[in-house]
Amino acid sequence: MPRPPRVAVIGAGPASIYAADILTTAHPGASVDVIERLPAPYGLVRYGVAPDHPRIKEIVKALRRTLSKDGVRFVGNVEYGRDLKRDDLTRFYDAVIFATGAIEDRELDIPGVELRGSHGAADFVSWYAGHPDAPRDWPLEAESVAVIGAGNVALDVARMLAKPADEQLTTEIADNVHAGLRANRAKDVHVFARRGPAQIKFSPMELRELSHSPSVDVLVTEEGFQIDEAGQAAIAASKATRLVVDTLLKYLEATPTDAPHRIHLHMCQAPVAILGDGRVEGLRTERTELTGDGRARGTGEYVDWDVQAVYRAVGYRSSHLADVPFDHVGGVIPHDAGRVLDLDGCALPGLYATGWVKRGPVGLIGHTKSDASETIASLTADLDGLVPAAEPDPDAVTEHLAAVGCEPVLWEDWERLEAHEIALGEVAGRERIKVVPREDMLRAARGASD
Incomplete structure (x- = not known):
């Protein structure tokens, strides 16, 4: 050329x-x-x-x-x-x-995903991250919530649901998101992983951060805490896996503080159906057992959980x-x-x-x-x-x-929008406050935020 x-x-x-x-x-x-x-x-x-x-x-x-x-x-x-x-x-x-x-959320092919109160984690993330195309409001009436998934997005969703909204006021959280989280009624957030602690995809830092809020207890269920031959090999081969398992063990052995909010981590539980008539009234899981090669199989034993909302954090697409x-x-x-x-x-x-x-x-x-x-x-x-x-x-x-x-919004326009967000934050003693509505973003980018 x-x-x-x-x-x-x-x-x-x-x-x-x-x-x-x-x-x-x-x-x-x-x-x-x-x-x-x-x-x-x-x-x-x-x-x-x-x-x-x-x-x-x-x-x-x-x-x-x-x-x-x-x-x-x-x-x-x-x-x-x-x-x-x-x-x-x-x-x-x-x-x-x-x-x-x-x-986009990857699909979870189980009965009941269409029920009101069944949410894709990607949609919830877009809401709390202030995406301009996300709804301005989010339904947070459920006192007991299920999060399906064994990755960092599942942990983020669980933490955002359990952590009091005012603890977010040191961040760039948008005003509408803070207001929504203040109305959140969730007390118990249950996270379900299909396999055991050595196969879980949490990062060590994300897992440790679950307990950083004094208002949240992290509780690991002993049942399902299985480590098989493949798990032992994974722990020996990976420092990150070892740190995750060690952190889970600490949560398992910790004494609850009677904090007002609780995150429950359940392993070897595979979701099979979301229950309810028109809206979410429960989640059914099947207990699994590890097969020694990093996989898990169903045992035919089922558990019904009393939850009023389900978040599906099974991957992006x-x-x-x-x-x-x-x-x-x-x-x-x-x-x-x-x-x-x-x-x-x-x-x-x-x-x-x-x-x-x-x-x-x-x-x-x-x-x-x-x-x-x-x-x-x-x-x-x-x-x-x-x-x-x-x-x-x-x-x-x-x-x-x-x-x-x-x-188009060019770089100099974005810098004006960014300066506007930083100025909003300065008034509130924060680093910045994110602007959410697209029309407000464009006004600020054009220098017409006032």
């Missing part, structure tokens, strides 16, 4: 920003537009992390450096498939990287993008080392994928970086064979967006 590459990255979460950083570092003259449908960047770091996890949000500092560097342009409030279609992108860019992540091949079984874009493949398994020139939409919703930040490196390596290897964009001038994109009635 006779000039530096001009590339669009769809999505503004960590995967897309790492891809932009790696590409512009490898090719100093490259021009990358990070295109995001929301008015704010950072994806699940902003809208998938609980407000009381500021340490995890430290990653924003590194992401911010990339979005503010030369050669990278943030273009927010622009929706792929509506404001920009695939044919538009191939007109303005030499290559397109899809990095839209995974924001990516969404199908317009005019882009999609594996509906795996929930990912089919690819070869990041090159998007068509239905015949052939690479589509100039189209790439990275992040969860490429590999599925697994792995931590380190995996995301290595994943982006693989995709950029493929793009770099293909550069000489790419069809150059017909209209590579950066102004061509913004002129097109204006013509279709779209007003």
Whole structure:
């Protein structure tokens, strides 16, 4: 290619920003537009992390450096498939990287999931994280709640349901979320894992944080606390697994403090049905036993739990993008080392994928970086064979967006919105207060927040 590459990255979460950083570092003259449908960047770091996890949000500092560097342009409030279609992108860019992540709940195929009071964890996370597309209110009438899942999202959901709302006032929690949590009636939150303590997917830090609130007791049920041969091997092979099991043992042996809220951790309990007539009135689980190879099987013994709400934290799933091949079984874009493949398994020139939409919703930040490196390596290897964009001038994109009635939020606009959130926080003695309604976000981004 006779000039530096001009590339669009769809999505503004960590995967897309790492891809932009790696590409512009490898090719100093490259021009990358990070295109995001929301008015704010950072994806699940902003809208998938609980407000009381500021340490995890430290990653924003590194992401911010990339979005503010030369050669990278943030273009927010622009929706792929509506404001920009695939044919538009191939007109303005030499290559397109899809990095839209995974924001939908993976389905749980048991009876009763449709009952009122049965919630997908991703929807609840979007609400408490202040996502502009989430409802402003959330039903929190249940005194006893079930959380199905054995990962960190399940722990976040349980902690947010059990922890008193006023303990969140040191965070960026949105006003409507704080008001909703203050009305929360939950006293007992039951977390159910299908396998044992050595197979559970909690991270040690997340598990320890459950007990940081003086208003919450963490109780581990002794029944189901099974460690088989595979579990012993996992403990010996992984420091993280060992720390998780040690923490669970401490909770198991701890004396309850009679705190007003309780999180109960149940292992070797598989959900089989959500019970109720029109709304959730209970959860039925089947006791399981470990089989020695890291798996579990049902015992035919069932337990009914008296709960009035169920949260399904069984994983995320990516969404199908317009005019882009999609594996509906795996929930990912089919690819070869990041090159998007068509239905015949052939690479589509100039189209790439990275992040969860490429590999599925697994792995931590380190995996995301290595994943982006693989995709950029493929793009770099293909550069000489790419069809150059017909209209590579950066102004061509913004002129097109204006013509279709779209007003993008650029980096300087986001900085105004961010300054507005920080100013709101200063008044309340907090670092920031997140603005939730999209129209309010856009007003602040345009400098018209007053």
